Amino acid sequence: MTARERIAGNVAGYVDDRTGAAKWMKKNLTKVFPDHWSFLLGEIALYSFIILLLSGTFLTFWFDPSMKEVVYNGSYEPLQGIKMSAAYASTLDISFEVRGGLLMRQIHHWAALIFMVGIVVHLMRVYFTGAFRKPREFNWIIGVGLLTLGIVEGFLGYSLPDDLLSGTGIRIAEAIIQALPVVGSYLSYFAFGGAFPGELFISRIYTVHILLLPGIFLALITVHLMLVWYQKHTQFPGPGRTEKNVVGYPLMPVYMAKAGGFFFIVFGVTAFLGAVASINPVWLYGPYTPGQVSAGSQPDWYMGWLDGLVRMAPPLETYLFGYTVSWNILIPGLILPGIMFTGLALYPFIESWATGDKREHHLLDRPRNAPNRTAIGAMALTFTLVSLINGGNDIIATTFDLTINQMMWFSRIAIIVLPPIAFVVTKRLCLSLQRADRDLVLHGRETGRLVRMPNGEFIEVHEPISAEKAWLLTSHEQLAPLELPEHDGAGVRRPGALKNKLRNRISRAAAVAVPKATETERRELEGHH
């Protein structure tokens, strides 16, 4: 035994004497993690969160979360002598006086954008592969919570510098609060400590941004990861992989090195963006005043869809017994997002209710093999994408020489027309891909080699695919539709018939599939060739 091994043994012994951790560690250090590039997407979000904590802590050392009025006399000449809030002035100081300060500000902002991209793309991976199914519904809901909080956290974060752009965003948030029936103006006066903008909101959202929400994030992320750990990761179907096992690399050392290395890569890329790509140059916007606005006001991308919905809302306001209800704000600002996020959170339960599938699933679906789910996802994405595009309608209009009216009418029509089209097209595409899979299994791979037969006929040589590939393309199960009783023995409608009818219909739609190729069919075809 070398000296080093002896020391390591002693340390491990010291810790185990006090915690009894050896048994747990022995088992978990060799824990198996399946490998697939798409499993890295959630890691991007996790690592961006760590980068946000580090860079954010740096920023708090200089940022002054106060709306006290000061006169700027720092080194950025165009703003010298101008009155502004201490928050804005200290943001300028971080950018121009603190060495590496601008870099850290830009890393923080880029990391926030990447954090949200990571969450959304990870969510899409989980959705389209069906990873949310039993037993992982809790983690899905935690994920939807993290997405929602991430949007709020990002919005509060870019509001802190108190520049002209961010102040405009806060003004819009205030208008949404104020539009709430009955309590709106009260809540707004509580939130802002009086009339908008007041002198309090920066210090208030600062506490929420750096303490309250990060605390909730830490707790939720911890539970999220513990559940992944405890439930073991899902895996894609393939040879040797079943619902009962997990195939991959052990945590120590391979997965540790890969995951740890990936953290540094994400951090490195974020630092590179912070170094070369200017983001949120607040000194160009000037300090906030409610009487001014910068043209082309754009929120960050994860808020853009919400802004796009607000922009395309029809000018609807009703007056009920003299009270005002602003549908043009409530529908796009609260009701639609509420429906979207509730639907997202409940999706696993809706799907298992409609298909009657209550079993555990650890093997992922290939998106084509769940055409209905994939099509619903494409529909939701299309809706969000049209909203996002409309969130930048002014920029798009000026860039492509369109009028704002053309853009707006495009979005207003597209948001209703395109999602159903996306549903139909995606479903058809999935079924076509299933058909292609079937052909591949039955007839083999096209080699591109043409052969002339003795009788003059030209044929293309097909090569059989490997046993592994054939298994991958046929290992999925195809659910039969539900057949819940709608009538009783005497042909009379039962109680709950309507519910059963609905479930039958949805599950019939979900069960539409191209029958997968079987060994029997393959053998029959061989006889023909």
Place this chain on the structure above:
Amino acid sequence: MSNEIELIKDPGLPTHVHRRADTDPKAALRAERQVAILFALSALGTLILIYSYIFIKDDVFIFIPIMGDTNLHQLGIGMGMAIALFCIGAGLIHWAKTLMPDEEVIAQRHEFKSEDEDRAEFVDTVKAGAADAGLGRRPLIKTTLGAALGLSALTPVLLLRDLGPLPGDDLKKTNWKKGTRLVTDPGDRPIRPEDLEVGAVAQTLPEFPAGKVRHLDDVAKDAVLLIRLRPEEFNLDAERLSWTHEGIIAFSKICSHMGCAVALYEQQTKHLLCPCHQSTFDVTRAAKVIFGPAARPLPQLNISVDEEGYLVAAAPFTEPVGPSFWGRLK
């Protein structure tokens, strides 16, 4: 042969294919060297960072294509940091991929569901615990505890009450009164009609008596846009026309939709456009909404001139300015 349909069978985990570095010591040595080079590059990145931090002055700019004039100090620190971090990551991953074992391992899953026996015992334990506490047998305790807990939830709500004052009729008032002069923003200079040419726009605020400080809350309600047209260009009813002065018309600059500053004026079409959500208002028709999500016109301010010839408000706003709220019309 049976009529059963035979499915395609799982061929099992494919046999492991060795990498070059597993079999060829030379390739392994090469991989080791590559990893070491990546780690060395990382160290170099940190050195670049240290050098830039200490020795490059923060006012040195260099021209870089695409990026334009770039601050070398920031760039050096940032690129140093990026290289240092990225190369650690690349080294670790290269190490894992070339030199660490790449044989896939199979572990078994276990159902999460507890044994039926355990479940039953769990339920029994809960039942027994509840019975021991006697909740069911002592309704008085249950009721009073529930009431106490419910009431205590009011504490945080109550303690938050002092977050801000009640709005009262604050949202309906501005600093515009009969005779308040319009002053430029910025500059605080009173304006005469002849200061504005036809087609011109001016942002104004109400004049404050000396010593009264103008807060942003005031600007958020008081900001007014002056626009001068030729009088015959208006398409207004008699009352609203009487609120203009020599072709000068005044509107609240705070959007009736969500409170942004309606800052874009299109001289050709005489439209005002809010840059936030593109609500468009027709100046000639008392800021009627002609496009976008806003539901109401911008409130018009009744203006005239005082004896010294300066523009003044002839009356306060007749309706609350800014975005809608529940009790707006009350």
